[in-house]
Amino acid sequence: MALTTELPQRVPADGLPHRVTIYEVGPRDGLQNESGIVPVEVKAEFVERLADAGLTTLETTSFVHPKWVPQLADAADLLERVERRAGVDYPVLVPNERGLDRALQAGVEHVAIFASATETFAGKNLNRTLDEQFGMFEPVVTRARAEGLRVRGYVSMAFGDPWEGAVDPAQVAGVGRRLVEMGCGQLSLGDTIGTGTAGHVDAVIDACVAAGVGVDTLAVHFHDTYGQALANTLAALRRGVTTVDASAGGLGGCPYAESATGNLATEDLVWMLDGLGIAHGADLAKLVDTSAWMAAALGRPSPSRVVRALSG
Template sequence: MALPRKITLWEAGPRDGLQNEPGVVPTEVKVELIDRLADCGLTHIEATSFVSPKWVPQMGDHEAVMAQMKRRPGVIYQVLTPNMKGYEGARAAGAEAIGIFAAASESFSKKNINCSIDESIERFRPVVEAAKRDGVKVRGFVSVVVGCPFEGDIAPAQTARVTRQLYDLGCDDIGLGDTIGVGTPGKVKAMIEACAKLVPVEKLGGHFHDTYGQALANTLAALECGIARHDASVAGLGGCPYAPGATGNVATEDVVYMLDGMGIETGVDLKKLVQTAWWISDRLGRPPASSVARALKSKCL
């Protein structure tokens, strides 16, 4: 399949990127990060998560983040909503796009959201129905699509089955997440090909973590399968509190640098993105995980 000429980048830094930080990131830093990312040209930003602070304390300020961020016209600000209570809170805060999470592994589903895969789909059904009624966009995610920290390798057919369940539920698109970063291009292609037999490829997105240094290669493999929606996280921020050993997402600036070099349009200003990567990294007290951010520091700062 020909490579996409233009792709949509979903910036995951403010939510997926920050959720596993050991210290609580101040609300004003989260808000400024969101605003800076929008200023870089990113049009799809995962802003926060309406989960119980008991389970993910880092996201306990979701209402304040939604109230304080500047809503730029043309930018979609998505929030995670694991259940109806989360959805109602998100709507009260003005959310116009939500995300729901399933898993390709029964063990991970039980560890992450305390229910089986099929139970999770039924739990999300009223959330999706409410969102459709309210005109809210719904993005589904499938975690551990090629490998699980508890079950090992995941068969492509199993990931495809769960992906189809989310599609049938009414999700507008579905992100395929290599949550623990064990994927390689061959495994990723096999997984995407299985999913594309059951769900239109234009509804699928890539979400790759860089635990084994394979995230950029896996992004390219997904592009070669025709995937034109990709998640990435500024400075390579990220991790999952329920996935032992998972490290950060593929860095947004690494993806943009690669795509710029391939002539694939993103609409993102790389210089501003590198500046933002160093800005948030300085506030977290460590350098960016991104190779591009480190390489371009002297040219962009």
């Protein structure tokens, strides 16, 4: 049964930012693990609907080799179909220089690279050692910056690794510092398997600050595998982080942990921000409609609690 209200009661809290940027990753991170290929016209409509809902940062796709992520083989086609609007940012993930070449050909203005905080995941995901990954990324970042592009750096496995277990926050911060020194203007700390908790968030942020990476450079990317994504987000907001990654409808699984429920749902984040009186620019009703539509296209219910509550 749907709730009778579409917004929570607003009760602001001290020590929180006045505005948060939602970095929407649904079209890329949310869909990349789908086993069935989503038609490019559905992806394009998804992006358009998210823009209609007021989101201004939409990570649209990735120029990764189709062999590794078949779902995103239509990256160039998708970008041609999407009407890129003034005031809306459409970043794409680029794994290497070839990916950057394709992104430049598509006329993108913002790219992201995907680094690892751990040795094992660097080997499995990038076929590099922890140290060698920087040699792969440096020419990508240098060229992108020379072309006038903004560059974001992801740090995956920042809160735990399924092979190595606990990850030293100082190691996470060391990887992040090298990416920032390389030229990344923003650093997204990824809880790839969703094992982080609020105190752990504080520890990682503390380590980043101690390494010379300012809080204003940080974004957070939480998975809700163990139900901690919102609590971890609130902990990051209390530390001054103002960019939060989220995925419409909670799309996106984690292949490294059983029962993973994917990314923090954008609607769940918006509900919390609305309750705290924090501005974000998104229209919750339109987001819910969009995620319900996408869930129907994928043939399964949305994982987002807010979507389920408000869509019947």
